[in-house]
Amino acid sequence: MAMDHDCDELPKEKAALATFFQLCAEKNLLGRPDGLQDDDANFAINDETTLLRFLRARRHDPAAALQQYVEATHFRKDKQTLAIYDRIRVADFEAARGVYPHWIGRRTKHGLPVCLAHVGNITKSSIQGWKEVRYLDPTPSDDPSSSSDAENPPLRSIDILQLAALMFDHLTRVAIPLCAAVDDRREKDTPLTGSVILADASTLTMMQGFDLRGFARDVSGLLSMCYPEIIDKIIICHCPAYMGAIWKIVKGWIDPVTATKLVFLTSGEVYPVLSEIIHDEDLPVQFGGKLEFQHGMLPDLDESLRRALRCDGLVPGPLKCVHDEQGRVKIVAVGCVDGQVRNEHVATLE
Template identity: 40%
Template sequence: MVTSPECDDSLKAFMQLCAEHDLLTEPEGLEKGDLYDGLSDPSTLLRFLKARQFNADGALKQFQEASQFRREKHIVRLYDIVEIADFEQARQFYPHWTGRRDKSGLPICMFDLSFLNKKNLACWEQTRHTAVWSDSESHANLPPKPDMLQLASVYHDSFARMVFPLCSMMTDRPNPSVAITSSIYLVDASDLGLKQGWSLRYFAQSISWLLSTCYPETIQRVFVCSAPSYFSTIWKYLKSWVDTNTAEKIVVLSSTEVLPALEGYIDNANIPTTFGGRFPFKHGMLPELDDSIWQHFSWSLPSRSLPPGPIKWTEDVYGRKIALAVGGEAGSKRTEKIAILDTIKE
């Protein structure tokens, strides 16, 4: 990871501070060979520093809060055993990776706001009141039943632990020595209604807290596409429930502005057809890997679509980076090797 000398000095000092507070020890629940990427590696710590304008004390306090939340919610352990069906249900509620990247190498995520209708929000509301799942319950050999924040955190861990490291391994980008730690969001707002906008307040508040506390600086830019004329009215209310730093990254586009704006950041072949591009990706689909990613790794998949459920990076005894599809089905844990970094092509 390459940074400026000033940034590098700040990061080293912050890492020392975290070490003194026992925040860089192996996270509880991590398995042998699992990488620390997205958990306590330098790139992750740098995100917390940036979120606090390089104020080490402020960053330390936030990282402590995030670490405590993760321990109490058993996020690392849950990542390995969460039911794949539960993970996929949670994935529908948040921007999800298309399998494509923008011109700078950032992962492109898509979300259709029409999915957050009354019926689906009621389903989300039920999981908000579910009792917190404890790691001790796993000994009963029963499928875990996590609450909403646990599921949301496990899902966003899939970016920090799988998607960002994968995109960072790619060398076909302007600054391959700089780690990828954020995404670009494409949000379809074409069917957003006034009443629906108001009903999103609890959802926005809960997720905004999780992202700003545990996943700071993971959003590069949010394009709200094909926004209706009354979006400013909705946004006036929603803005107060969204983290300030995130709100500043939102760009609202009318239907005529969408394609020209997106093409400034994304090749047309990677822009979903919904927004005028040539990529036939819709909300809910699994990531379909671009040509470069497909060729950069040795994949054991029947197609370029990633499998459902969480995926993590591990390292074998030979130092090779391996992607494992994990999670569970009816209480039975999955451990499926799906990719190996092809060092020959490095």
């Protein structure tokens, strides 16, 4: 099953994309970057769909898209996100899943990945959890805080932007390509670039509004710079009566592009709105649907995805797409467990 897409857009967009490709080629941006393994798919790195996202974010201005793409490429290189993604401790990745938005294994009626966030889980203490995250260093470290003997392999810490990037990479390198490849997707010839985030705000407090400011600034800024156009809508559900006051606290800290994608719904508005875009069986029960799913759980794949992957579910920790000798796309589990880096086959896309 093909994972790439033909750009079947308006002639103006096609021409702009061709120019953008040429500019990237001239800057040597279409090769394999540091940290990408030989068999790794280049989804969300420099494939056509990714470049199209950057182009659309800059309103089809190839020069402006190139400038942003160069900045994103430098961020990825400087922060070593590709290497860290392969070597983060699986337990740390799963802890972060309980804080950040993540794919639930389901899709909207138009095939976009449905992601879930729970605003109540974004607290001052949980946000600080990135300080405890470690990854296995591929080379011995001179850092006295890192271990280097055989029983305690060298582990290094990361920063909050690196952790956020890993979580968004899971969406862009795995969830979006999988959803794009399913046979029953509408408009299969149209590149699938975005997702929908459902955020449960039922337990949001005024104090959290203050705690969220820095987190909102960092995450929305990262989204806008390095992951443009991966979010179609962020739907804040079960907004409390004082949501307006909280919004006044945080809106100045949110990137303006991200802010335009926010939709606020009261409890009475949630199901009528969401049922228009998501089937009941793919909508979590807390929003009026039939899916028993809570934030932090592993993706619960829909029937079409299970058939395509010939498996019932995915495994904990970071995943990525690779190409096998026959050119098929395989899902492998990476990250490290007990000081050992994983490279375990999970499924093959048929």
